[in-house]
Amino acid sequence: MAPLVWLVTGCSSGFGEQFVYQILARGDKVIATGRNAATKLKHLEGTGAAILDLDISISPEKVALKVDEALKIYGSIDILVNNAGYIESSAIEELTPERLLRSFNTNVFGHVNVTRALLPHMREKKSGTIAFIGSQAGWKGDPSAGAYVSGKFALEGIVECLQKEVSMFGIQATIFEPGFFRTQALSQQNIRHEPGNISAYEEFNKAVMQYETAVYGNEPGDPVKAVSRMIDVLTGTGMAAGKPFPPRLPLGTDGLKVMRDKCQDTLKLLNEWEDFISSTDVTKEE
Numbered sequence: 449m450a451p452l453v454w455l456v457t458g459c460s461s462g463f464g465e466q467f468v469y470q471i472l473a474r475g476d477k478v479i480a481t482g483r484n485a486a487t488k489l490k491h492l493e494g495t496g497a498a499i500l501d502l503d504i505s506i507s508p509e510k511v512a513l514k515v516d517e518a519l520k521i522y523g524s525i526d527i528l529v530n531n532a533g534y535i536e537s538s539a540i541e542e543l544t545p546e547r548l549l550r551s552f553n554t555n556v557f558g559h560v561n562v563t564r565a566l567l568p569h570m571r572e573k574k575s576g577t578i579a580f581i582g583s584q585a586g587w588k589g590d591p592s593a594g595a596y597v598s599g600k601f602a603l604e605g606i607v608e609c610l611q612k613e614v615s616m617f618g619i620q621a622t623i624f625e626p627g628f629f630r631t632q633a634l635s636q637q638n639i640r641h642e643p644g645n646i647s648a649y650e651e652f653n654k655a656v657m658q659y660e661t662a663v664y665g666n667e668p669g670d671p672v673k674a675v676s677r678m679i680d681v682l683t684g685t686g687m688a689a690g691k692p693f694p695p696r697l698p699l700g701t702d703g704l705k706v707m708r709d710k711c712q713d714t715l716k717l718l719n720e721w722e723d724f725i726s727s728t729d730v731t732k733e734e
């Protein structure tokens with residue numbers, strides 16, 4: 449079988465970097481993208497990956513030009529991994545519209561823009577696979593995570609619609625929902641804090657930073673294994689061989705628990721309130 453061509457966003461560290469190594473190891477081709485590629489992706493030079501500078505938060509028009517550039521490298525792209533992302537940490541009351549928009553520019557609009565730019569190519573060849581890295585945060589709210597969580601919830605909706613729109617073109621899409629994994633996501637360097645001036649949140653902000661610092665490096669998930677399983681799903685091989693392509697999939701026991709608890713809690717609530725909820729329909733004529 450001919451090698452597949454992958455495009456991965458956010459390859460300087462974490463899952464993205466790991467995708468690059470594992471895609472190359474299976475004999476496929478990869479376009480590794482990232483911000484400030486000349487410095488941040490320097491360690492990937494010489495690995496066999498094609499390297500492309502791509503900050504996904506730039507304008508849709510600029511993203512489209514970058515995707516065109518990417519398409520010229522190998523003439524085709526089979527699998528897109530929308531991976532880039534970061535945490536904008538803030539209590540909702542301190543979260544300015546500018547910070548929320550900045551978060552969405554990367555964590556939501558960036559992925560939509562890259563996907564939209566690549567879809568004409570995939571539609572034309574009537575095949576393609578698109579993966580999004582969502583999060584357990586797309587299923588559960590947490591303090592100080594409103595910007596990040598709302599972006600991941602938004603991705604859930606976008607991917608669910610996309611799946612229903614592009615299957616007719618032979619294109620499949622999925623969203624992975626990792627729990628906590630040992631990448632740079634929780635490093636203080638990558639989390640953006642800009643505490644506001646509401647003194648009532650001072651202690652809260654300190655506690656949030658202490659929590660992030662305590663979890664960083666102690667996350668239960670292994671990113672090498674997660675990427676290996678994601679590649680299995682996206683190529684229908686290994687542990688995913690013979691299984692139907694999943695519309696979404698949590699990764700890690702903590703990711704599993706978040707999704708299962710949310711489903712069970714929601715079912716419980718629906719059952720407890722069913723009579724109440726059902727009491728608002730238009731009364732049927734006898």
Ligand SMILES: NC(=O)c1ccc[n+]([C@@H]2O[C@H](COP(=O)([O-])OP(=O)(O)OC[C@H]3O[C@@H](n4cnc5c(N)ncnc54)[C@H](OP(=O)(O)O)[C@@H]3O)[C@@H](O)[C@H]2O)c1
Nearest residue numbers: 458460461462463503504532533583626628629631632633
């Ligand atoms: N690790 C976890 O526990 C976890 C759990 C659930 C979901 N996720 C998701 O997994 C994905 C990958 O994160 P990670 O865990 O591997 O963390 P990571 O090690 O911090 O990697 C994040 C990557 O995204 C890049 N990035 C951020 N903003 C970007 C932009 N505007 N344009 C292009 N690249 C950008 C970063 O580049 P720079 O080096 O330039 O900042 C970095 O390469 C993210 O979507 C994250 O939300 C992670």
